[in-house]
Amino acid sequence: MPIPTPFHAKTSALTASHEWSNWSGFLAAVMYEPYHEHEYYSIRNSAGLLDVSPLYKYEIKGPDAVFHADRIMTRDITKCEIGQIMYTPWCDEDGKVIDDGNIARLGKDHFRITAADPNLRWFQDCGYGLESEVVNVSDELAALALQGPNSRKILKEIVVGADLDKLQYFWLTEAKIDDFPITITRTGYTGDLGYELWVHPKQAERLWDIIFETGTNYGLSPFGLAALDMARIEAGLVLIEVDYNSSHKAVIESQKSSPYEIGLGWAVKFGENKFIGRRALEEEKVQEPEWTFIGLEIDWVDLESLFSRKNLPPQVTGRASRAALPIYLQSDHIGQATSITFSPLLKKYIALGSVRTNAAKIGTPVKLEVTVEYTRQAVDAVIVKPKFFNPKRKRSLGTDE
Amino acid sequence: MNKYDAIIIGGGHNGLVAAAYLAKAGKKVIVLERRHILGGAAATEEIYPGFKFTVFSYVVSLLRPEIVRDLNLPKHGLTILPLESTITPLPDGDYLYRDIDHHRTLRNIARFSERDAEAYEEYSRSMYFMAKAVKYILGIIPPDPTSLKPKDLLGLLEMSKHFLGIGEEQFFTLFKLMTMSSADFLEEWFETDPLIATMSASGIIGTFLGPRSPGTAYVLLHHYMGEIDGVFRAWGFAKGGTGAISNSIAGAAREFGAEIRTNAPVSNVIVKNGKATGVALENGDEFLADIIISSLDPKLTFLKLVEENDLPSDLVESIHKFKIRGSSGKVNLALDALPDLSCIPGPGPHLRGAISISPSVDYIERAYDDAKYGEISKQPYIDVIIPSMIDPDMAPPGKHVMSCFVQYAPYELREGTWEQRREELGDNVVNALSEFMPNIKDIILHRQVLSPWDVEQSIGLSQGNIFQGELSLFQLFFLRPASGYAKYNTPIRGYYQCGSGTHPGGGITGTPGRLAALKILKEIN
Ligand SMILES: Cc1cc2nc3c(=O)[nH]c(=O)nc-3n(C[C@H](O)[C@H](O)[C@H](O)COP(=O)(O)OP(=O)(O)OC[C@H]3O[C@@H](n4cnc5c(N)ncnc54)[C@H](O)[C@@H]3O)c2cc1C
Numbered sequence: 001m002p003i004p005t006p007f008h009a010k011t012s013a014l015t016a017s018h019e020w021s022n023w024s025g026f027l028a029a030v031m032y033e034p035y036h037e038h039e040y041y042s043i044r045n046s047a048g049l050l051d052v053s054p055l056y057k058y059e060i061k062g063p064d065a066v067f068h069a070d071r072i073m074t075r076d077i078t079k080c081e082i083g084q085i086m087y088t089p090w091c092d093e094d095g096k097v098i099d100d101g102n103i104a105r106l107g108k109d110h111f112r113i114t115a116a117d118p119n120l121r122w123f124q125d126c127g128y129g130l131e132s133e134v135v136n137v138s139d140e141l142a143a144l145a146l147q148g149p150n151s152r153k154i155l156k157e158i159v160v161g162a163d164l165d166k167l168q169y170f171w172l173t174e175a176k177i178d179d180f181p182i183t184i185t186r187t188g189y190t191g192d193l194g195y196e197l198w199v200h201p202k203q204a205e206r207l208w209d210i211i212f213e214t215g216t217n218y219g220l221s222p223f224g225l226a227a228l229d230m231a232r233i234e235a236g237l238v239l240i241e242v243d244y245n246s247s248h249k250a251v252i253e254s255q256k257s258s259p260y261e262i263g264l265g266w267a268v269k270f271g272e273n274k275f276i277g278r279r280a281l282e283e284e285k286v287q288e289p290e291w292t293f294i295g296l297e298i299d300w301v302d303l304e305s306l307f308s309r310k311n312l313p314p315q316v317t318g319r320a321s322r323a324a325l326p327i328y329l330q331s332d333h334i335g336q337a338t339s340i341t342f343s344p345l346l347k348k349y350i351a352l353g354s355v356r357t358n359a360a361k362i363g364t365p366v367k368l369e370v371t372v373e374y375t376r377q378a379v380d381a382v383i384v385k386p387k388f389f390n391p392k393r394k395r396s397l398g399t400d401e
Numbered sequence: 402m403n404k405y406d407a408i409i410i411g412g413g414h415n416g417l418v419a420a421a422y423l424a425k426a427g428k429k430v431i432v433l434e435r436r437h438i439l440g441g442a443a444a445t446e447e448i449y450p451g452f453k454f455t456v457f458s459y460v461v462s463l464l465r466p467e468i469v470r471d472l473n474l475p476k477h478g479l480t481i482l483p484l485e486s487t488i489t490p491l492p493d494g495d496y497l498y499r500d501i502d503h504h505r506t507l508r509n510i511a512r513f514s515e516r517d518a519e520a521y522e523e524y525s526r527s528m529y530f531m532a533k534a535v536k537y538i539l540g541i542i543p544p545d546p547t548s549l550k551p552k553d554l555l556g557l558l559e560m561s562k563h564f565l566g567i568g569e570e571q572f573f574t575l576f577k578l579m580t581m582s583s584a585d586f587l588e589e590w591f592e593t594d595p596l597i598a599t600m601s602a603s604g605i606i607g608t609f610l611g612p613r614s615p616g617t618a619y620v621l622l623h624h625y626m627g628e629i630d631g632v633f634r635a636w637g638f639a640k641g642g643t644g645a646i647s648n649s650i651a652g653a654a655r656e657f658g659a660e661i662r663t664n665a666p667v668s669n670v671i672v673k674n675g676k677a678t679g680v681a682l683e684n685g686d687e688f689l690a691d692i693i694i695s696s697l698d699p700k701l702t703f704l705k706l707v708e709e710n711d712l713p714s715d716l717v718e719s720i721h722k723f724k725i726r727g728s729s730g731k732v733n734l735a736l737d738a739l740p741d742l743s744c745i746p747g748p749g750p751h752l753r754g755a756i757s758i759s760p761s762v763d764y765i766e767r768a769y770d771d772a773k774y775g776e777i778s779k780q781p782y783i784d785v786i787i788p789s790m791i792d793p794d795m796a797p798p799g800k801h802v803m804s805c806f807v808q809y810a811p812y813e814l815r816e817g818t819w820e821q822r823r824e825e826l827g828d829n830v831v832n833a834l835s836e837f838m839p840n841i842k843d844i845i846l847h848r849q850v851l852s853p854w855d856v857e858q859s860i861g862l863s864q865g866n867i868f869q870g871e872l873s874l875f876q877l878f879f880l881r882p883a884s885g886y887a888k889y890n891t892p893i894r895g896y897y898q899c900g901s902g903t904h905p906g907g908g909i910t911g912t913p914g915r916l917a918a919l920k921i922l923k924e925i926n
Contacts, residue, residue, distance in 0.1 A: 033750065034502035037483045045482060045640060046793050150793065216748070219793035300470065300633065316632055342632045346475045347466070 002027045005053035006142035006204035014222055021225055024116075026054040029224035036230075036319065037344060039223035043190050043231045044345050046219025047148035049211060050228060052189075052196065053204075055101075056115040057141050058123055062132030065109040071276060072126045073103060074259055076269040080105045085170045085185055088267050089259045090122075095280030096247035096256035098122065099240060100264065102187055104172055112137070116240045122248070126276060142204035146211065147194030147231075150218040152398055155195060157214045159184065165398025177210055189228060191235020193393040229320035233341045233352055236295060236387035238262050242322045243293075243338045243352055258284055261354060263293030263386055292360035295386035296327070296337055296351040298368060302380040303349065310373045316342050316349060327355055328367040328378060334359040337368055343388060350388050351381075405429045405660075407692040407921070408680055410667045410706065411900065413441025413860070416696030417650040417661075418914030419899040421472050424657035426922050431688060432659060433680065435666035438644070439651050441696075441860050442867065443909050445644025449847035451797045452735040455642030456849070457856065457867070459786055459804040460484060460755075461909050463626060464646065465540070466633040468911040477652030480640040482791050486754030488742070489599045490837040496744035497595045498751060513593040524590050525625070531574055532625035534567050539626070539905040542916050543879035543887045578618045579874055582611075584762050586618035598759040602782055605808060607868040607907060609726040611769030612762050616873050623908070638791045646909060670695070670706045670896060677896035680706075692921060696900040696914070698862060698869035699723050699882035703891070712892055719883040723902075724876060727853030727865030728772060730810035732830045735847040736801040740787070740838040753790045758783035758833055768809055775815030777826050780833050782808045800846075805830050812853040812864040819854035826850055868907020869900050878904055889917035897921055 002022040005011070011029055019030040028051065031039055042048035060068050070077035075088035082105050089100040101115040109132075113123070123134040146154065156164050162175035162184060172185040180203045188194030199207050212220065232239065240246055247256040258281060259268050268281055300314070307314045320341035327335045335355030342349050351368070359366075362385060367378035407423050409416045412434030424430045438444055442457040461481060469479065486500035497513065499506045511518035567575065577586060583604030587597045603624055604617035611617075639646045651661055670693050671679040679689035695702040703712060703720045739748055742756070759765055759782050768778035784806040789796035796802045810826050827850035834841045853865025862869060870876055879887040882902045889897050899917035901907040 034500075034505070035485070037501075038485065038750075038753070041480075041482050045480065153798075217793070217798035219790075300466075313630065314633070318632065344632070345480060347469050347633065348475075 005051055006201035007051045007053060007144070007208055010205055010208040011051055011222065019224070023054040023225070024056065028054060029222070031224040031226045032222050036224065036226040039221055039227040040230050040344060042219065042221035042223055043148045043192055043227060045149070046221070047146060047150040047154055047215060048190075048221055048223040048227065049208075049215070050145040050147065050223050052143045052145045053141075055138075055143065056118055057136070057138045057143075058113045058115065058120060059106075059135050059137050060111045060113070060123065060127070060132055061109060061135070062130070063109055064127070064130035064132040065111055068127045068130045068132040068134075069103060069111045069113075070273050072123060074264075074268040074275050074277070074281070075103075076271045076273040077103065077111075078272050082107060083171055083173070085172055085187055087170070087187075089262075089264050091259065091275070091277030091281070092247045093276055093280070094247070094256075095258050095277035095284060096250075097244060097259055097262060097264070098246050098248050100238065102185070104185060106172075117246060117248075140200065141198050142201040142207075143199075144197045144207065144211070145188050145190075145194060146197060147188045147190040147192050149193055149393055150220070151194050154211065154215045154218050154220065155184070156398075158210050168397065169395040177207060180206070182207070189237055190231040191237060191389055191394060192231070192391060193396075226319045229339070230341045230343065233320055233339045233350065234343050234346065234389040236263070236352060236385075238264070238293070238352070239339065243354075257291065257354075258289055260284060260289040261291040261293060288357055290357060291335070291354040292357045293386055294335075294353060294355055294360055295384040295388060296353060296366070296368060296381045297384050298349040298351065299380035299382070300349055303370065306370065306372050306377050306379055312373065318342075324353075325351075325369045327353060327381070328369070329359050329364065332359075334366065346388055348388070352386055355383070403431075403686070403688040405431050405688065405690040407431075407694060408433065408688050408690040409694045409696060409899070410670075410680060411435070411441065411696035411861075412439040412647075412651070412661060412663065413696050413900065414443045414647045414650055414909055414911060415900050415914035416441075416694070417647060417654055418468060418472075418911040419694055419696065419918040420659045420661070421650055421654035421657055422915055422918035423922065424654055424659035425471070426918075430654075430659040432654070432661045433665040433667050433682070433688070434661070434663045435861065436859070437663050439661065439663060440644045440647030442856075442862065443643035443647045444860075445642030448733065448849050449735040452800070452802050452847065453642060453788075453795045454733040454802060454849060455644065455788055455804055456733065457731060457851070457860070458643045458909055459788070459806065460637065461639050461643065461646060462636045463623060463908050463910040465910055465912055465915070466630050467540075468915055471915075472650060472653035474646075474649045474653060477649040477656070478641070479646060479649035481637040482640055484637045484754055484786065484791065486751055487599065487757055488745070488751045488754065489595045489757045489759055490742055490744045491595055491760050492836065494744055496742075497593070497599065500750070500754065510593065510596060513596065514591070517591045517593045517596060520590050527574060528622060528625040530571055531578060532622050534571065534575065535622055536626055538878065539910070539912060542889070542920055543881075543904045578622060580615060581618045582613045582615050583617040583621055584612040584766075586621065594761045595759070598762045598765055599757045601762060602757060602759045602765060602784065605765065605769070605782070606784075606806070607729060607866065608871050608873065609724075609728040609772070609809075609811070611766045613766055619874065620872060638786065638788060640792045640794075642788060642795065643909060650911070667706065670893075672707055672711050672893055672896070675711070676894040691895050692897065692925070693895060694897040694899050694917060694921070696898075697902075698725060698866070698900060699898070699902040700725060700863040701861065702898050702900070702902065707893060707896070716883055716886065716892060723882055724871045724873065725863050725866040725869070726871065727812035727856065727862075727867070728809050729865070729867050730807040730826050730853060731851040731856075732805040732807060732827055733849040733851075734803040734805065734845055735796070736803055737844045737846050738799070738840075739790075739801055740803065740834075740844065741840045742837060743839055744837070752787055754786070756785040756787075758785065758837065772809030772811045775811055775813055777811070777814070777822065777829060778807075778809045779829055781810075781829055783830060783833060785834070805834070810852050812857075812866075819852040823850050823852050823855065826852055869902035870907070872906050877906060881906060889913075889920050
């Protein structure tokens with residue numbers, strides 16, 4: 001049975017839809033209103049607020065903390081400056097991805113990691129022989145993601161002791177709201193301008209109220225997982241258990257993926273760093289990975305015509321779909337779309353997925369399986385870069401605007 | 402030398418769509434717009450510092466998906482935000498609320514009539530089938546009916562039956578839609594007065610008719626047109642107001658190479674030996690092209706931009722008769738705070754949707770009665786939205802803008818002029834609103850009142866008719882604007898039309914512009 005997060009008194013009062021899902025054992029609103037479209041648009045048009053407390057949070061501390069973190073992560077943690085955050089996968093000895101998340105350097109010998117899955121045992125084991133410790137701080141931190149074009153304006157009104165105009169993408173700052181301390185990271189899972197706010201759980205409700213008081217003037221809306229899923233697909237961000245499987249959970253070898261196969265090759269660095277799985281990945285890089293992570297743009301006109309043959313309007317799920325669908329090149333099965341959504345913003349039907357590397361060229365016309373009135377059909381689609389939406393404001397500074 | 406392949410007169414959204422399609426096809430195109438900004442009836446302006454008004458049109462419902470795709474308008478900034486509810490406040494403090502929550506809507510209707518709640522679903526289904534039939538018509542260049550010779554309405558309908566391949570029963574419903582009044586048509590389905598009133602109101606928008614006037618039922622269909630496009634529907638509020646739609650189309654047109662000039666009023670089309678060769682601006686500058694396309698209304702296109710003696714006399718006569726009576730006004734308010742509805746006090750999602758001042762059919766019909774005799778409606782029908790609740794960038798933080806579409810405001814007043822009586826319209830609107838929003842008078846920071854005369858002055862729409870000609874059956878399809886000239890052509894070679902005065906008519910659809918461009922491209926290639 002899922003349990004409440006520190007924001008539950010606030011979120012449950014607003015969840016008119018009564019639609020909850022179980023996120024790592026916590027109650028997480030799927031949507032607040034009866035329909036998620038307004039929440040989705042709050043992320044892209046004004047500002048949205050998401051309770052991300054169910055994330056697993058770990059800290060690595062001690063004189064060998066850098067060395068320890070660097071052993072885990074494929075990014076070069078030796079280059080991570082104090083106050084900086086790196087998004088990175090971590091792998092097993094064979095270079096297969098276990099999980100992905102953000103690692104923030106809070107101090108010289110102090111890191112904080114967010115993860116989708118429990119990772120304490122793995123992180124501790126990776127530190128074998130080192131003078132450092134890993135602690136699970138999940139229960140000590142309540143967290144909110146404030147995302148969208150107006151998120152900075154809202155924060156600027158309520159935060160003291162930090163210059164948010166200068167806070168860069170993937171950096172953090174300590175500050176105060178009211179009289180309690182807060183860590184603000186310029187991170188999120190929407191591909192938009194946004195921040196994540198980390199406080200002690202006893203401040204959670206107060207934080208929620210303060211953000212709402214000011215946020216209302218900027219079109220703030222709470223949003224749930226349905227809206228989040230659409231936004232993260234537009235941004236091309238992978239989701240564990242949907243777009244790939246943790247190598248710790250895979251049942252068969254072919255269910256595992258390397259970072260190269262899920263679009264995270266850019267986050268694998270071969271420098272001074274020495275991380276678990278490096279040798280395997282060095283080899284894979286030369287040979288070329290079996291799978292490539294891709295975006296798909298589904299041809300709406302073709303979809304319309306498939307449905308109109310049955311005298312129906314095109315029917316697609318209003319929410320993002322996680323039911324994987326096969327992708328074909330001529331009659332060859334070359335891969336699968338794993339996350340599919342209609343993007344109301346872009347007015348495009350889009351998907352993320354993987355195809356065999358030899359068929360993954362951008363611009364390749366392919367077919368995607370769809371079901372039209374109980375019959376299997378194939379709709380035209382084209383392979384594109386797995387990043388449909390990437391606004392300038394995501395990275396720009398307040399002082400640029 | 403100012404020599405182009407095509408010149409488009411008027412930078413409203415249809416002119417811009419035509420320009421974008423022609424430029425996309427590789428033509429050298431220029432758009433000449435009289436005003437300092439683009440968009441015509443789809444324009445956003447900061448009328449009061451910090452407050453952006455979607456000055457004329459305010460919602461988008463019929464912008465065609467193929468245009469959004471062909472021109473990739475989202476890339477150029479088009480974002481359609483959802484407008485998910487309609488509330489009709491009632492004088493007794495009650496209200497009728499309909500929104501995207503299906504069951505809540507049915508419960509709300511059932512408070513008035515359980516039968517109506519059930520009929521509501523059936524009605525939507527029936528309208529869906531009708532809309533599907535009509536959508537086809539909206540997307541095609543009107544065929545030439547002369548071979549079929551439909552002399553009367555029945556002939557015309559028989560022909561559409563033939564075109565659309567619809568069955569007897571649906572044909573019968575279509576016939577009713579084409580001929581009945583919106584109130585009568587809806588009364589066949591429903592018994593709840595505020596429901597009938599609010600729904601029938603969409604049938605009178607832009608017409609000089611009341612909910613009980615025959616021929617107003619047809620427009621009811623438009624509300625269901627979006628359903629056919631599934632998730633692609635474009636029903637809502639454009640981020641940045643309707644001006645943002647025009648700007649996104651202009652962005653696409655420019656990317657394809659079109660040139661767009663503002664502050665460039667055209668005085669006339671240059672015609673030599675029955676062929677259009679260019680245009681002259683009011684300042685005397687001349688631009689030459691083999692193709693001249695007017696996006697202005699039929700009166701201006703035929704009676705102002707060219708000489709009557711370049712046209713056949715029967716056409717001149719039809720255009721003189723073309724009905725373009727202005728009947729609507731617009732009141733835009735800058736507000737210091739949110740209005741409070743007495744039926745649901747305080748903020749809430751109901752303020753993100755439409756607020757319809759249409760408590761009963763009689764209320765609207767009485768508003769029409771005033772107008773019939775040249776009076777401003779004392780208690781007008783008002784369609785209200787609060788754009789800043791949907792797009793907070795429309796007003797400073799915590800402040801709001803309110804858009805009030807008003808009927809009726811007859812272009813021809815029995816007494817006085819609009820210049821003298823403009824504010825009376827504003828007063829009637831604010832008074833009517835204050836019946837339902839007790840705090841409205843205290844929160845108004847600025848008020849912009851636009852009578853049909855003002856609309857004519859600012860964007861040139863003759864008599865301020867919002868659709869460049871009423872959407873009545875006798876002015877639709879191959880009769881729009883005149884028999885024989887419904888295919889975007891004119892009797893003058895090289896001179897074309899592409900505004901809302903052509904098929905399929907007014908509203909932000911982009912279709913006249915697109916179909917005209919496609920027709921022209923086919924002719925010249
Ligand atoms: C008050 C009002 C409210 C409305 N509300 C809605 C709504 O909510 N939703 C909806 O879908 N539709 C609405 N409409 C209708 C819709 O806005 C119009 O049908 C549509 O925008 C017309 O577009 P157009 O390009 O055909 O013509 P216009 O927008 O009329 O464009 C014609 C352009 O030509 C320019 N022009 C005029 N004379 C000259 C000249 N001599 N030389 C050069 N340029 C010239 C004008 O300035 C104008 O920019 C509304 C209209 C009005 C007036």
